Amino acid sequence: MTLVETLQKTDEYKCWLRYERKKDLANIEALKKIVVLEKTEIIKSAVEELKRGILSITGIEPEVIADREGNNSAIVLATVDSSNMTTLNRSLNNDGYMLQSFTKPKERIYLTGKTDKGVLYAAFHFLRILQTNRDYQQLDIIENPKTQLRMINHWDNMDGSIERGYAGHSIFFENNQFILDYGRIKDYARLMASIGINGISINNVNVHKAETNLITKELLPDVAKVANIFRQYGIRLFLSINYASTIEIGGLSTADPLDPQVREWWTKKTAEIYQYIEDFGGFVVKADSEHRPGPFTYNRNHADGANMLGEALLPFDGIVIWRCFVYDCLQDWRDRTTDRAKAAYDHFKPLDGQFLENVILQIKNGPMDFQVREPVSPLFGAMPETNQVLEFQITQEYTGQQKHLCYLIPQWKKVLDFDTYAKGEGSTVKKVVDGTLFHYKYSGISAVTNIGNESSWTGHILAQANLYGYGRLIWNPDLPEATITDEWVTQTFGKHPKILNTVKEMLADSWSIYEKYTAPLGVGWMVNPNHHYGPNVDGYEYSPWGTYHFADWKGIGVNRTKKDGTGYTEQYFPENFDMYESVETCPDELVLFFHHVPYTHVLKSGTTVIQHIYNTHFEGVEDVENLLESWISLNGFVDEKRYNDILQRLTIQLEHSKEWRDIINTYFYRKSGINDELNRVIY
Numbered sequence: 056m057t058l059v060e061t062l063q064k065t066d067e068y069k070c071w072l073r074y075e076r077k078k079d080l081a082n083i084e085a086l087k088k089i090v091v092l093e094k095t096e097i098i099k100s101a102v103e104e105l106k107r108g109i110l111s112i113t114g115i116e117p118e119v120i121a122d123r124e125g126n127n128s129a130i131v132l133a134t135v136d137s138s139n140m141t142t143l144n145r146s147l148n149n150d151g152y153m154l155q156s157f158t159k160p161k162e163r164i165y166l167t168g169k170t171d172k173g174v175l176y177a178a179f180h181f182l183r184i185l186q187t188n189r190d191y192q193q194l195d196i197i198e199n200p201k202t203q204l205r206m207i208n209h210w211d212n213m214d215g216s217i218e219r220g221y222a223g224h225s226i227f228f229e230n231n232q233f234i235l236d237y238g239r240i241k242d243y244a245r246l247m248a249s250i251g252i253n254g255i256s257i258n259n260v261n262v263h264k265a266e267t268n269l270i271t272k273e274l275l276p277d278v279a280k281v282a283n284i285f286r287q288y289g290i291r292l293f294l295s296i297n298y299a300s301t302i303e304i305g306g307l308s309t310a311d312p313l314d315p316q317v318r319e320w321w322t323k324k325t326a327e328i329y330q331y332i333e334d335f336g337g338f339v340v341k342a343d344s345e346h347r348p349g350p351f352t353y354n355r356n357h358a359d360g361a362n363m364l365g366e367a368l369l370p371f372d373g374i375v376i377w378r379c380f381v382y383d384c385l386q387d388w389r390d391r392t393t394d395r396a397k398a399a400y401d402h403f404k405p406l407d408g409q410f411l412e413n414v415i416l417q418i419k420n421g422p423m424d425f426q427v428r429e430p431v432s433p434l435f436g437a438m439p440e441t442n443q444v445l446e447f448q449i450t451q452e453y454t455g456q457q458k459h460l461c462y463l464i465p466q467w468k469k470v471l472d473f474d475t476y477a478k479g480e481g482s483t484v485k486k487v488v489d490g491t492l493f494h495y496k497y498s499g500i501s502a503v504t505n506i507g508n509e510s511s512w513t514g515h516i517l518a519q520a521n522l523y524g525y526g527r528l529i530w531n532p533d534l535p536e537a538t539i540t541d542e543w544v545t546q547t548f549g550k551h552p553k554i555l556n557t558v559k560e561m562l563a564d565s566w567s568i569y570e571k572y573t574a575p576l577g578v579g580w581m582v583n584p585n586h587h588y589g590p591n592v593d594g595y596e597y598s599p600w601g602t603y604h605f606a607d608w609k610g611i612g613v614n615r616t617k618k619d620g621t622g623y624t625e626q627y628f629p630e631n632f633d634m635y636e637s638v639e640t641c642p643d644e645l646v647l648f649f650h651h652v653p654y655t656h657v658l659k660s661g662t663t664v665i666q667h668i669y670n671t672h673f674e675g676v677e678d679v680e681n682l683l684e685s686w687i688s689l690n691g692f693v694d695e696k697r698y699n700d701i702l703q704r705l706t707i708q709l710e711h712s713k714e715w716r717d718i719i720n721t722y723f724y725r726k727s728g729i730n731d732e733l734n735r736v737i738y
Contacts, residue, residue, distance in 0.1 A: 059238035067511035067697055070246055070519050071546040074111035074186065081113045085162040088129035090122045093137035097171040100287045101132055101178040104245065108182040128162040130181070132174050138167055150253065150289075151199035152177035154184075156192055164194065172253070172289035179249040186546045200530045201489045204415070204444060204499025206254040206293075206376075207247060208339065213258070213265040219450050219587075221457040222507030222514035227257050231265045233277040240284050243506070248288035250526020254501075255285060256293035260341040260378060267297040267304055270328060279331040291336035293376070298340060298360065299348035300324070311353040312363035325367040337373035338364055339417075344381040357381070357402065358409040365411035374497055375414045376444060379403050379434060380424075394613075394621035396422040400434050404626075408440035415442040415497045420470045422623075426453050426579035427461075427570050428644055430635070431470055433626035435484045436477025439493040445470070445484065449521050450505040453579070454569055456588050457505060457514040459708045460682060461569040462562040464524040464536050471532045476628040485532040500529040515704045516697055519547065520562055536563070554692050557685050564678065572675025572715045575668045576658075577648030578604045578611070581719065589711065590718040604647065606726055610654055611664065612647035624649065643667075654727040668723050669731045672716040679705070679712045 062068040080086060086109050089102060102119060110116040122129060135143045143153060152173035155165045166181055168174035180198065184191050210218040211225040213232070226239050247255065257278075258266045268274050282292040301307040305320050312318070328335050342349030342360055350360035361377040368375060382398035403416060410416070416438070421429035425448040435443065447467055454461040471485040482492055490498035502525050506512045513519050523543045527534055540559050548554045573590070574581055580603045583589050584596035595603035604611055614620030616636050624636045634640050638650045643658045654665035662670065683705045690698060717738060724730075724737045731737055 057238065059236060059242070062239075062510055063242065065510060065696070066547075066694055067516055067700065068242075070512060071523050071543055072108075072182075072246065072249060073546065074108045074182065075549055076114065077112050077185070077188075080185065081115065083113070083162075084128035085130060085156075085164050086113055087115055087117050088122070088127050089117045089119045090127070090129045090131045091119060092123065092131065092133035093171070095171040096287045097175050097289050098132055100245075100248070101166075101171075101175040104175075104182065105130060105132075105178050108185070112182075112185055125161060125163060130164045130166065132178070133165065133167050134171060134174060135167060135169055138165070140167060143167065144169065146197055146199075147173065148199045149173070150176060150251070151197070152180070153198075154181060154194045154196040156194040158192065162192075164191065175248060175289055176251060183249075183542065183546065187542055188545070188550055200251055201485070201532060202499045202529050203490060204254055204497060204501070205252050205526070205529050206256070206444070206499060206501040207252055207504045208260065208295075208446075208501055209255070209257050209504055210259040210261070210450075211257060212263060213269075217507055218259050218261060219448075219452045219503065220507050221450060222505060222512060222518075223509035224507055226506065226508050227281065233274075233281070235277060235280060237280075237284065239508070240281060241287075243512075244285055244288040244290060246512075246522075247290060247526070250523055251530040252526055253289055254291050254293055254336050256295050256336075256339045256376075257281060258295050260295045260339060261345070261347065262295050262297040262341075264303065266295070267300055269294055270296065270300065270324060271304060272327070275328065275331040282332045282335065286334060291334055292332060293336040293339055294328075295339040295341070296364075297348065298342045298350075302348075309353070310348060312350050312355050312359045313353070318363055318366070321364060321367040325364075325371065325373070329371045329373075335371070335373060337368050337375055337413075339376045339378070340364065341378045341380065344378075349381075356406060356409075358406045358414075361414045362409075362411045365414045369411070369413055373413065375411075376417050376501070377410075377414055378417045378446070380419055380446075394615060394623050396615065396623050397621065397626065398422075399432065400437065400626045403434060403441075404437050406441070407438040410441050412442075412496050415444050415499075417444045417446050417501055419446045419448075420467070423579060424453070427566075427574050428577050429579060429648060430577075430645055431473040431475075431484060433475075433631075435473075435487045436475030436482055436492070436628070437626070439477070442495045442497040443487060444498060445488045445500045447500065447502040447525065449502045449525050451518065451521075452503075452587055453582065454566075455708070457518045458588075458704055459569055459711070460515065460517050460561065460565045460705065462517075462524070462540075462565045463521050464528060464539055465563070465566050467525070467528055468532070468536060471528070474630075476630040480630075489532070502529075511700065516701050517558075517562070517704075519543070548693060548697075551692060554689060557689055561682055561685055565682070568675055568678040568682065570675075571671040571678065572712045572719075575647065575671060575719075576612075576643060576664065577645040579648075580604075590715045592719060592722045605651055606723070608726060608728065610652050610656070611723075612651040613649070614651040615649045620651075654723075654729055665723060665727050665729045666732055669720055669733075669735070669737070672720050673735060676709070676712045676716050679709045683709055 147169035152168040166177035213228040215224040215229040299310040343351040364375045379399040382395045418434045475482045486492040520543045524539045527539045544558045580595040581592045583591040615623035617625045720737045
């Protein structure tokens with residue numbers, strides 16, 4: 056038995072595709088047969104998944120039969136064309152589907168997609184219904200994803216390491232070659248298809264020499280093998296590329312995007328890639344940031360660089376995903392008119408309308424770098440003529456690195472629901488990235504994944520909820536948090552109400568708990584440099600000249616106002632500018648992001664800034680103690696392996712929350728000289 060075959064038997068490996076046995080479904084006739092009206096690779100995957108799931112749930116493997124006339128009770132898989140239900144075309148988009156059930160004359164459950172991908176998504180939806188104990192006999196559901204591109208970014212290196220990876224090594228690479236563990240890669244594709252993911256880039260955006268070779272003839276055959284697996288599950292493969300590939304592997308002396316030789320090289324290289332991978336998605340590019348090469352070297356702009364690649368991809372329906380994470384990491388923070396938060400807007404806003412139609416700008420959810428709390432990037436809504444993709448970070452780089460429990464769905468919903476006011480009230484981020492606000496040709500949501508080769512995929516088993524929740528949320532940003540959480544807990548741990556209520560509450564509280572004992576009121580980066588784990592109040596690695604938060608004995612915070620600060624606030628539309636510009640109207644949770652205030656400044660809560668820092672750090676530790684007690688109450692309700700794994704992580708979290716509390720409180724007590732009103736011990 057191989058390692059993957061062994062892992063496939065474990066609950067932590069199965070994640071939310073456990074397909075727990077339900078005795079009451081064992082005698083349902085419709086679950087015993089599957090009728091397939093059209094055969095494609097993707098529909099074959101749907102059939103395999105239904106057979107796997109129904110066998111596990113009922114104990115009976117369904118038989119695949121030919122029965123177009125409807126003589127048997129069965130599950131019927133069909134596309135709109137093969138089922139002659141062409142009127143559905145008006146209701147479904149390319150990835151959409153319908154679930155319908157009938158009881159007469161025979162019990163038939165129809166899983167109908169606009170395309171075969173829709174059929175696959177319908178199959179996973181149906182299995183989710185069975186797992187979560189919903190009524191499968193009264194189905195009349197039409198589902199369309201609200202976002203077009205639903206993408207996962209891997210930051211995997213070919214040596215097997217993962218940048219910002221907290222769950223082991225890469226499932227793709229080892230020792231600068233492909234692992235080609237097809238069983239595990241297929242299981243990964245199953246997990247991603249089950250939550251609607253349709254694009255995956257498999258390598259780090261910081262492309263090193265080894266990863267640059269992924270687009271060479273030596274490695275493209277192996278890339279194609281992974282793409283073949285993804286294709287069976289409706290997923291297009293993307294590659295992160297080194298912008299200077301023409302120099303690194305092409306034998307040219309330049310990467311100037313306007314140089315004819317450079318353009319010709321990329322045209323030929325792109326055509327070569329499509330010879331191996333006919334449905335290749337395109338390129339993900341990080342350029343001119345954190346020492347990565349880019350068009351700035353040649354006095355060109357980002358539109359010049361992105362369009363060069365876009366031209367090469369255009370004949371093949373490929374796209375360029377150009378990251379807006381561009382800033383001068385060596386800027387002098389002593390100059391308080393310099394502000395990293397302004398960089399993406401300053402670089403890209405002037406270029407609106409200059410990008411080709413197959414170029415998409417990928418914008419981080421906040422202007423900085425996936426902090427536990429920061430405002431929404433002002434670029435959303437600011438470029439009506441340029442395709443945009445929102446970027447989240449599932450991997451918990453600044454939110455506990457999957458040692459700490461931090462459920463990110465509440466944070467992401469706040470981002471998606473944020474009103475940009477780009478076209479007046481109601482111009483939310485989710486309307487920008489679903490393409491409806493400006494009618495973008497391409498739009499969507501992407502995220503840095505949190506998986507690795509550990510048996511649980513995510514290290515902390517409860518971190519699987521972030522991966523699952525990400526997929527469900529970007530399929531439909533209007534899904535309530537509680538619905539997503541209920542689905543994940545029930546599929547992952549079963550239907551016992553004590554488990555559901557306990558884990559659901561733990562997840563719901565965890566983001567605010569983490570924020571309490573780490574970064575107060577919108578201040579970020581109080582972590583150790585480079586690895587970004589653990590408290591270090593002055594730890595921002597790109598600020599050798601001083602602290603990021605500008606704390607002194609008088610006060611704390613970054614003045615980003617137009618009036619007398621960096622001017623960052625004026626990047627927002629007027630309604631949000633007015634809110635953030637004034638300390639009186641700025642939300643408490645972001646006050647130190649936008650304003651430098653005295654420690655005695657009174658928040659809207661009625662508490663001073665310094666007392667808020669003391670209080671929340673003490674409360675945070677108490678809250679983690681409660682998380683641990685809540686989990687311990689589930690001893691005997693959860694299998695021993697997963698119970699102990701999660702118990703170990705929560706124990707680590709409690710220990711480290713105390714470290715955070717003591718270091719942060721001590722720092723600001725000594726900095727401010729102001730005592731805790733409650734006379735608690737601060738060293």
